[in-house]
Amino acid sequence: MKKWVTRRAFLWHALLVVIVPGCLLAGRWQLDRATGGNGLSWAYTFEWPIFAVIAVIGWWQLIHEAPEEVLARKDERLRRAKQVGPPTPDPIPAPTRLMLTTTTGPGLAPGPGSETATEIEETKIEAAAAALDRYNEYLASLSEKGKAKTWRNPQGRP
C-alpha cells in the first residue's frame, strides 16, 4: 500500500483528478457541438472519453506495475497456454530411482563387502548408466525433431 502514498504517486493522483474530468467535459462539449450541427465533432465526441480511459490506464500502470513484473506474468501465461517444452518424462524410471536412493531396508541390508552388496552396487551403477543413455537419446531426438514450424521459423530449426 506504500506505493499509493509516495510523492510520485501523489503527482499521478493529482494529474488524474484534473485530466479525467477535463476530458469528459471536453467530450460533453464536443457532443453539444455535434448535436448542434457540426458533423466533424462526432469524431471528437468519442475521442475525448478514450483519452480519459488512457489517463486512468496510465495512472494505474505508473503506480502499480514494474515492466519486469508485467513481462514475467505475460511469459508465465504464454507458457501455460502453449505448454512450452515437453511434459518432461522422468529420465530415471521410478524403480531405478528407488534402488539408487534406498540404502537400507528389510531386504536391502547385506553386510558391507559381502557378495550380495557388491552385486547390488553393480546393478545400481548399470541402471544409472542405462538411465543416462536413455536421457541422452531423448535429448538427441529433441534436437533432431526441432521446434514447431512457424512463419518465423519455417524449417522448424531448434
Place this chain on the structure above:
Amino acid sequence: MTTPSRAQRWSSLESSLARYRVMAWVVGVGLAIVVFVGIPLQFGAGDDIVVQVVGTAHGYLYIIYLFFALDLARRARFTLPEMAAMVGAGLIPGLAFVIERKITAKVRSGDARPWRFPWQRRTEPADRA
C-alpha cells in the same frame, strides 16, 4: 533460453522505442498536414476536406501514439516533464520531430538522468518509482 520469446522481444526497450518513433512520425506528419495545408485551405479557399479527413485520422492516430508513449515512458522510467513533452508533441505542429529525436537520444544513451526544460532547476527528483 538463448532466443528471447516473442513477448520478450515485444517488450524490449528498443522495440518499445521503435513503436513510439513510428507513431511520433505519423502523428507529426498528420498534424503538420492539418495545420499547414488543411487550415489554410479551410479559411483561404473554403475547402475543409483536408481538415475533415486528416484531422479526424490524426485524432485517432494520436490515441495509438499516446498508448505507445505511455508504454515507453513506463519502461524507460520517464519523469513528468518528459511525459508532458511526449503528450504535447502530438498537439503542437513540428514539435513531434524534435521531441522524438531527444527521446530517442536519451533512451539510446541509457542515461538515467531526466532531461529538463530550460527553465527547470537542476535538482534530482526525491523519489523515482
